[in-house]
Amino acid sequence: MTTVPATGTTGTTGTSSIPLLVLGSEADPASERGVSCPGELPPASDPGLVARAAAAKAALGDRLFVLGHHYQRDEVIQFADVTGDSFKLAREAAARPTAPFIVFCGVHFMAESADILTAGHQQVVLPDLAAGCSMADMATFDQVEEAWEVFEDAGVADDVIPVTYMNSSADIKAFVGRHGGTVCTSSNARRALDWALRKGSKVLFLPDQHLGRNTAVLEMGLALSDCVVYDPHRPGGGLTPDRLRAATMILWRGHCSVHGRFKKTSVDDVRARIPGVRVLVHPECTHEVVLAADDIGSTEYIIKTIDAAPAGTSWAVGTELNLVRRLANAHPDKNIVFLDKTVCFCSTMNRIDLPHLVWSLESLARGEVVNRIQVDEETAHYSRLALDQMLALP
Ligand code: 13P
Numbered sequence: 001m002t003t004v005p006a007t008g009t010t011g012t013t014g015t016s017s018i019p020l021l022v023l024g025s026e027a028d029p030a031s032e033r034g035v036s037c038p039g040e041l042p043p044a045s046d047p048g049l050v051a052r053a054a055a056a057k058a059a060l061g062d063r064l065f066v067l068g069h070h071y072q073r074d075e076v077i078q079f080a081d082v083t084g085d086s087f088k089l090a091r092e093a094a095a096r097p098t099a100p101f102i103v104f105c106g107v108h109f110m111a112e113s114a115d116i117l118t119a120g121h122q123q124v125v126l127p128d129l130a131a132g133c134s135m136a137d138m139a140t141f142d143q144v145e146e147a148w149e150v151f152e153d154a155g156v157a158d159d160v161i162p163v164t165y166m167n168s169s170a171d172i173k174a175f176v177g178r179h180g181g182t183v184c185t186s187s188n189a190r191r192a193l194d195w196a197l198r199k200g201s202k203v204l205f206l207p208d209q210h211l212g213r214n215t216a217v218l219e220m221g222l223a224l225s226d227c228v229v230y231d232p233h234r235p236g237g238g239l240t241p242d243r244l245r246a247a248t249m250i251l252w253r254g255h256c257s258v259h260g261r262f263k264k265t266s267v268d269d270v271r272a273r274i275p276g277v278r279v280l281v282h283p284e285c286t287h288e289v290v291l292a293a294d295d296i297g298s299t300e301y302i303i304k305t306i307d308a309a310p311a312g313t314s315w316a317v318g319t320e321l322n323l324v325r326r327l328a329n330a331h332p333d334k335n336i337v338f339l340d341k342t343v344c345f346c347s348t349m350n351r352i353d354l355p356h357l358v359w360s361l362e363s364l365a366r367g368e369v370v371n372r373i374q375v376d377e378e379t380a381h382y383s384r385l386a387l388d389q390m391l392a393l394p
């Protein structure tokens, strides 16, 4: 089911195994990452970039809708018509059928979902095609098909409902749609798992083992021993048929390289440094970090919690640094610190910068659609089943 980019479009889905490409160099439409920008970018030092982006946006008017994920840079987020976590942005994209151009300031899998959920006449643009996601890259279509064969051999495939995190390629979402499963985000993982476990007796959770484990154990009361980790790089996933038969949650061995940097020692250190600090982390963090934290939630939840916190309180936040910095700047009456001592930007989210935004907006304003993200019809159809199921979760 390898998809071929339509003429003039790039960044569609694919199924091949992932070649090792240096970020931003060469072109690889079959990967979530590592595709170069085909355009003439304005220099980052151009002092007129903000004015140019504003002028291009004004010229496009209602024909343009700009979505911005919370992890985007300040210089980019200022141009977003709507900001949100991946769930909110998917809903916003689906709810705006009038704008012919949707510029997605986020990463590739989010832009794919926007393309799937929007009408045929709407074109979704990702300002830099190198804005992929290392977590999404950890589950390829071939690997997931192979895993399903392992489940068939173990006699459990009929019991398994696949649930994929939004952070996955359209191919994986389509696989899940074909097998009667659902997409979820960090805002609705619990509802998705409850739904799936009413439908079947086991869940295959892709590709983030931590979100799957944290939701199953901390929110749903499953035991750690109910969860097994399927490693796509080991024969049979590294699991015996008996272990597969005994498990309720089959967690894909994937993770977020940004949230994976927070360690239990980061929590211990900040508690020693700041008396009374509350530790607030994203559920993509490891189980031991989440266990040591006070509060866990999606990016939207993190923002709401900080907004509602009383003045004078101290918070150590374990998520992407652009968001934490923005929260700290927006709440000078609260002491908001980054959970880890070292810098922790998401390098692919940060690919979207002002030069790429200006280039894509100015291109659209003169009638040229660049960096279009277009998912082929069949993949879009089955992905939509899984995405619509998410939007309809009870
Ligand atoms: P949410 O926006 O769903 O909280 O996810 C965080 C993330 O890592 C997005 O890439």
Ligand code: SF4
Pocket: 071, 107, 132, 133, 134, 135, 136, 167, 256, 257, 258, 259, 320, 346, 347, 348, 349
């Ligand atoms: Fe992917 Fe993690 Fe970056 Fe989100 S923060 S885009 S999950 S690497």
